[in-house]
Amino acid sequence: MKLKTLTQFLIEQQRLENALPADVRLLIEVVARACKTIGHHVGKGALGNVLGNLESSNVQGEVQKKLDVLSNEILLEANEWGGNLAAMASEEMDSVYPIPHAYPRGGYLLLFDPLDGSSNIDVNVSIGTIFSVLRAPTDSAGRDITEADFLQPGTAQVAAGYAVYGPQTVLVLTVGTGTFGFTLDRETGSWMLTHENIQIPADTSEFAINASNLRHWAPPVRRYIDECLAGKAGERERNFNMRWIASMVADVHRILCRGGIFLYPWDAREPERPGKLRLMYEANPMAFLVEQAGGAATNGLGRILEIQPGQLHERVSVILGSRNEVERVTRYHHEVDTQA
Numbered sequence: 001m002k003l004k005t006l007t008q009f010l011i012e013q014q015r016l017e018n019a020l021p022a023d024v025r026l027l028i029e030v031v032a033r034a035c036k037t038i039g040h041h042v043g044k045g046a047l048g049n050v051l052g053n054l055e056s057s058n059v060q061g062e063v064q065k066k067l068d069v070l071s072n073e074i075l076l077e078a079n080e081w082g083g084n085l086a087a088m089a090s091e092e093m094d095s096v097y098p099i100p101h102a103y104p105r106g107g108y109l110l111l112f113d114p115l116d117g118s119s120n121i122d123v124n125v126s127i128g129t130i131f132s133v134l135r136a137p138t139d140s141a142g143r144d145i146t147e148a149d150f151l152q153p154g155t156a157q158v159a160a161g162y163a164v165y166g167p168q169t170v171l172v173l174t175v176g177t178g179t180f181g182f183t184l185d186r187e188t189g190s191w192m193l194t195h196e197n198i199q200i201p202a203d204t205s206e207f208a209i210n211a212s213n214l215r216h217w218a219p220p221v222r223r224y225i226d227e228c229l230a231g232k233a234g235e236r237e238r239n240f241n242m243r244w245i246a247s248m249v250a251d252v253h254r255i256l257c258r259g260g261i262f263l264y265p266w267d268a269r270e271p272e273r274p275g276k277l278r279l280m281y282e283a284n285p286m287a288f289l290v291e292q293a294g295g296a297a298t299n300g301l302g303r304i305l306e307i308q309p310g311q312l313h314e315r316v317s318v319i320l321g322s323r324n325e326v327e328r329v330t331r332y333h334h335e336v337d338t339q340a
């Protein structure tokens, strides 16, 4: 079987679908190349002296792993000189990273979580890179890019994707024409299209949630999971299975491959915080990929992609995956709202 390369796929998207400006195509290729480099370091593990923590912590007060910081540097260095970007933003940086004046400035903004699944880095469990591409606002030409320029809803994304560093290294991508997966051929170094037009089944009997937080969940989440756990004898009249990898990339990848629902909802541990996951470089790109694959993504009340961000590092409650299950949990939230 002759497989298409990522380059071929992107050129066809540009040519046939007229879906992709040339500079976005080049930008995606650069991100994909950076992911290959990150995957290479991840693969070396202890041999590359890349495991363990640094003394520093990031803007959200989380301990930084060596690989978090290295991955961030790899993405910045790969993307700063190409002329396609006006600025970047990352989970690992307090504020925006403008393109240095030494390089030409382009019309796009890149956001990323350089290495998602931090708690799995040192234990050889799948981790990944998540990214999102936005247009720089037209009125930003000729002035410095600010954080406010990034605060666009997920519906404005031009492209989004993730790379998962697991038994295989896989890149999953959308430019708004469906969701496509590419496996890295480790011998030739090429990304090959192996998952064409991914579709998430609308129904599922598999859920993913960190059940250790059960006592802190809101009633609609508790109700949904209780009903799943009741199995065949309960309201749902079927048995459910549970998976929790604690790397969103790996959990979402499984859902894209075989369906399922992923929940990282608001909980009462830190009630003022809307959730753990970050809207702009975790939830939005994943929601775009999932919707493009026929799934759904909400914060319990509405579409994640329609949320107007107020801050770069804003957090959000996340419920995504198989459409009918996501709609059910969302309905449970609305029922509580209308009863209140």
Ligand code: AHM
Pocket: 062, 091, 113, 115, 116, 117, 118, 119, 210, 246, 247, 248, 249, 264, 276, 277
């Ligand atoms: P990170 O960006 O610091 O790695 O945190 C995000 C990760 C997600 O990949 C994953 O779904 C979640 O945190 C797991 O959280 P928990 O350890 O609470 O189960």
Ligand code: MG
Pocket: 091, 113, 115, 116, 117, 282
């Ligand atoms: Mg993350």
